[in-house]
Amino acid sequence: MGNKAKQKVLKTLNKGDENDKLSKGFDTFIMALILLNVAAVILETVESIHLRYGDFFDYFEIFSVIVFSIEYLIRVWACTAIEKYRHPVWGRLKYMMSIEAIIDLLAIIPFYLPIVLSNADGRMIRILRLLRLFRLFKLGRYSMAFGLVTDVIRKRKEELVVTLTLLVILLIFASTLMYYIENKPGREGFESIPETMWWGVATLTTVGYGDVYPITPLGKLLGAVIAILGVGLFALPAGIIAAGFESELSVRKKKKKQQNE
Amino acid sequence: MGNKAKQKVLKTLNKGDENDKLSKGFDTFIMALILLNVAAVILETVESIHLRYGDFFDYFEIFSVIVFSIEYLIRVWACTAIEKYRHPVWGRLKYMMSIEAIIDLLAIIPFYLPIVLSNADGRMIRILRLLRLFRLFKLGRYSMAFGLVTDVIRKRKEELVVTLTLLVILLIFASTLMYYIENKPGREGFESIPETMWWGVATLTTVGYGDVYPITPLGKLLGAVIAILGVGLFALPAGIIAAGFESELSVRKKKKKQQNE
Amino acid sequence: MGNKAKQKVLKTLNKGDENDKLSKGFDTFIMALILLNVAAVILETVESIHLRYGDFFDYFEIFSVIVFSIEYLIRVWACTAIEKYRHPVWGRLKYMMSIEAIIDLLAIIPFYLPIVLSNADGRMIRILRLLRLFRLFKLGRYSMAFGLVTDVIRKRKEELVVTLTLLVILLIFASTLMYYIENKPGREGFESIPETMWWGVATLTTVGYGDVYPITPLGKLLGAVIAILGVGLFALPAGIIAAGFESELSVRKKKKKQQNE
Amino acid sequence: MGNKAKQKVLKTLNKGDENDKLSKGFDTFIMALILLNVAAVILETVESIHLRYGDFFDYFEIFSVIVFSIEYLIRVWACTAIEKYRHPVWGRLKYMMSIEAIIDLLAIIPFYLPIVLSNADGRMIRILRLLRLFRLFKLGRYSMAFGLVTDVIRKRKEELVVTLTLLVILLIFASTLMYYIENKPGREGFESIPETMWWGVATLTTVGYGDVYPITPLGKLLGAVIAILGVGLFALPAGIIAAGFESELSVRKKKKKQQNE
DSSP states (O other): OOHHHHHHHHHHHSOOOTTOHHHHHHHHHHHHHHHHHHHHHHHHTSHHHHHHHHHHHHHHHHHHHHHHHHHHHHHHHHGGGSGGGOSTTHHHHHHHTSHHHHHHHHHHHHHHHHHHOTTOOHHHHHHHHHHGGGGGGGGGGTOHHHHHHHHHHHHTHHHHHHHHHHHHHHHHHHHHHHHHHHOOTTOTTOSSHHHHHHHHHHHHTTOOOSSSOOOSHHHHHHHHHHHHHHHHHHTHHHHHHHHHHHHHHHHHHHHHHHHHO | OOHHHHHHHHHHHSOOOTTOHHHHHHHHHHHHHHHHHHHHHHHHTSHHHHHHHHHHHHHHHHHHHHHHHHHHHHHHHHGGGSGGGOSTTHHHHHHHTSHHHHHHHHHHHHHHHHHHOTTOOHHHHHHHHHHGGGGGGGGGGTOHHHHHHHHHHHHTHHHHHHHHHHHHHHHHHHHHHHHHHHOOTTOTTOSSHHHHHHHHHHHHTTOOOSSSOOOSHHHHHHHHHHHHHHHHHHTHHHHHHHHHHHHHHHHHHHHHHHHHO | OOHHHHHHHHHHHSOOOTTOHHHHHHHHHHHHHHHHHHHHHHHHTSHHHHHHHHHHHHHHHHHHHHHHHHHHHHHHHHGGGSGGGOSTTHHHHHHHTSHHHHHHHHHHHHHHHHHHOTTOOHHHHHHHHHHGGGGGGGGGGTOHHHHHHHHHHHHTHHHHHHHHHHHHHHHHHHHHHHHHHHOOTTOTTOSSHHHHHHHHHHHHTTOOOSSSOOOSHHHHHHHHHHHHHHHHHHTHHHHHHHHHHHHHHHHHHHHHHHHHO | OOHHHHHHHHHHHSOOOTTOHHHHHHHHHHHHHHHHHHHHHHHHTSHHHHHHHHHHHHHHHHHHHHHHHHHHHHHHHHGGGSGGGOSTTHHHHHHHTSHHHHHHHHHHHHHHHHHHOTTOOHHHHHHHHHHGGGGGGGGGGTOHHHHHHHHHHHHTHHHHHHHHHHHHHHHHHHHHHHHHHHOOTTOTTOSSHHHHHHHHHHHHTTOOOSSSOOOSHHHHHHHHHHHHHHHHHHTHHHHHHHHHHHHHHHHHHHHHHHHHO
16 A cells, blocks of 8 residues: 555544544544543442443453554554655654654553463552553643643743752751651651651642641741741742743644634 | 613613612612522521521512512513514513523522422422522622623633643542552542542642541652642642633723723 | 921831931830730730739730820820811811721720729620730831732722622532532531531632531532632632732832932 | 962862863762762651661761861862952951851761760750751752742842731731630630641641631631631732742843853
8 A cells, every 4th residue: 555545544543624524533533432441440440330330341441452452553554654754664663662652552551461461460450450541641642731731841841940949958858847846756747757748748738638737836836937938939830830831822822813814 | 561661671670870870779679689698598507597587588588589580570571672582472582591581580490390399309499499599690780700700711711621621631640540559448538539539639729628648658659749740730720710810800990991081 | 385396206206217316216116015015915825924924914014005105195196287187176086086096096995994994894805905916007107018908909909809709609609509418417517508618618718627528429529629610719819919919019119219219 | 289270179169061071070979969968868767767777877977978078178278269268367267157168067067066075965966967958058059949049039028028027917817816716715726826826827828737727606707707818818928939930030041041142
């Protein structure tokens, strides 16, 4: 089969324009399948649902893996139509190393591995099941939300690194101080600095579960000061990401407008 | 009666300008009645108040329903004075399908339904009582706060959809990971992924009730990373809505200024 | 005594410029006295400190009241030097009705009232003691922080009213829904809608004490949706006030710069 | 040795440019050593790790102190090559009083002090160990994150002072009111105003551990009002610092761009 056919196949598989009905229909089918898979992974863990519909989930899993496997094989077969993956062997291997292809592979491999590894134990199978959630990333081809996050993080990398460094330093200092004040024999939650960091994170992010908190007057005083000062610093990455999103989205809106004109 | 009369009636019912004393007085009366109704719905649920003033609440309910019913009937009768609801039958039906009219209907129907449905059970009546709170939406005619929310959400729809998608994805990933780590026999709160999502929401929104939290070291480590990274993402919709409000309000302020000049 | 003398006295009492050493020294004395008074009100409530230094606190209270009383009397006497309080009787009464003078009066009256009202009971005296904290507002004359808040709130009044209205509506809806779902016999915290509002406030402000939280699956689902959507809305007033502060402070900075040039 | 040699030594010790391999290598070595030291301080507090690798930590401590001591001595010796520390005695003393040098000294002194003070007790040694964490500040020479914080705080000092003043006033008022309402015999957490402030901080920062919360209806009402109004004010410093960071980072980015051109 010629490159023309391969190009047509790829076009159908990828996000199609509004006019191509076949491509559009295929997109909808794959997206629905991905979302149903995610729903299945989530619902399967509910005991009562698992007991009742366990078989159905198994059949659905087999069906999904077959569809995703065929999709994967077709993509690997057709990728040579793209200039940079032209070579029949090296081009295909290069494509298989792309992030896109690895996500596609991770979406199906958890099914095949236990068959290959006959001696896979229960814990291994549990982790493999977890990998099924990577199917969600297949959505990246269709939704701009994924690309947006990557873009924002890339553009604000410097700011995020600086502020995250500051957060970690603040966390270390707050936790060390609190450890030295609150660490008493028989006192849970402050047995070591890493333990105390759990308090630190809960306080500085303002989650405040309430499983650990200072009880000595000095600890409370320090905790109050840390909370008042630190909360501001921990809101920084949120502010940076929010600003990044706003500007990125307005840029995209403008672009879209210009294209439509 | 001619259209003139209907138009006058409608003008009196709707938010009037400062000079028309009758319209102004009627507005105040309806707004006060709505607010008192909301207060009644809320206070009625307090056992001690219900026992003491139960009869009064019943009378007030009957009075309110009569007023709101008359208002509804007058509006349906008078709506033909508006160009697009001109037809005496179809125009009125069209008006009755408008959001405004449906809100007005929802405000009175919970009272009439139990009379019509003679076999309505206790649970049904409870839900109907809940519907009484929809009377609050009748305020939408008088307060710009309601319209503002609708406008902001419409204008920032795209941003909100993208960020809410991200939130849901983050929530699914965080909860799935935490489920695989913390799910142990006899451990409450992490029995299934949907269960674990309750922890996820409490953590990522920083509410942190403290009814569920990780206890294994690995779970705490993951919880800390999720809290630090995720809190930023969950603050995004807040930022977007806040920015939308600010710009929307400043636009309205400018308009008002220009009108006054 | 002439107006000249009164003007000089007022100038010494009020916030003086850097060069007038007497005025500057008096400012520092009054500010220190106010801060010490606040510290005294706070520390006095600590049992161990009260038992040990009770007498000292009483003497300090008498000393403070004497100083503040003399200050008040001098201000009332000298206010006639200001144009708008010129009349010896009506001017002085008008001054005594100004916010500034009322704050000054509230700062001393809790001391005199129990002497006048011979039959004041314990509860009355407790409330009068609370009023001593109003001395803190006397700082308003010296610190620009107080004026700033007033200015920001006045300028953003409209926005704040709209968003607070929205918050209250959201709170009412969230609490009513949650009440209908979670209200079961023997279930604490959801006995009535006002009770449930305590949960609503704790959730929507993300404080999350953990004394009440939904336990039914439907309640948790609704709680999660409310938390995700509502948190954004409850962050609005914070955003508006923050924006107001930023702009107000930059305006003041510019003004100060221009004055110094 | 001449100034040339000293200048070369200092250049090697300080953050070098990309081309000087020796300086670059030394930077990496010191930074790695600092980070390992921080990790050691943290991990040492974990009982199981301490029992197993205690000796290793001791050797690593000795090695680190030797390296940092030599670095300190070399810096003191070589500082005379810098114009302002030219004088062999006074210049060196002046250098030793610089923040940079004091941080370097604080990084090593906790090791030597117990040797000098033969009668240092357990508590003293604990505090000295805490001082080891100051080694983290040695990173300030290599990371711009530290300088950034200092700059932002300096530039927004005025705003931060005003808002922190407001926070403290709000905290005092909220806690005093709550103390008068919730203080009942046998009620923990509201025994005095300073005690109640712990509730105040936990509520206003939205941490909400849940160890103390109002239980009387009036206390809950006040707590709700404080939470709704106060949360906005407590988010102010966060907003100010975030805005400061954003503008500071964009200024630095621009500068860097101009330098590269």
